[in-house]
Amino acid sequence: MDKKNALRAGAVAAGTTLMMLLMSSPALAVMRDDGDDPGPGLSAAETLGLFVAAPIGLFLIIAGLVMVLDKSDRPSGKRA
Template identity: 75%
Template sequence: MLLMSSPALALTRDDGDDPAPKLEVIETLGLFVAAPLVLFLVITGLVMVLDKSKKA
């Protein structure tokens, strides 16, 4: 049964298939490396500044 299926159907695009334009290397690094790092640092900074516990 598996041998009868046609893999050629994967080459035709569906109506809803709309691939996005490719990202440049800088855009990829910014989106997947720099943005999460900046967000982590902002959240960490806010937690440290707004910390209400007593310092030792």
């Protein structure tokens, strides 16, 4: 990919992002809808646990299970 195409792709990505940010309307989030019943807010620790610690923990569990349950006979790092 040459420099001109990379510059064009970057400009398109930046323009698209800017347009999406400008067209979104976070001010409308202040107005409540009929039937809206939000629950209690999360504390900082609960938020970090839910959106940071839980995904990292799930990733580590899945990666560990894949490594433990891998039953290949070839030595690691060598291809057949």
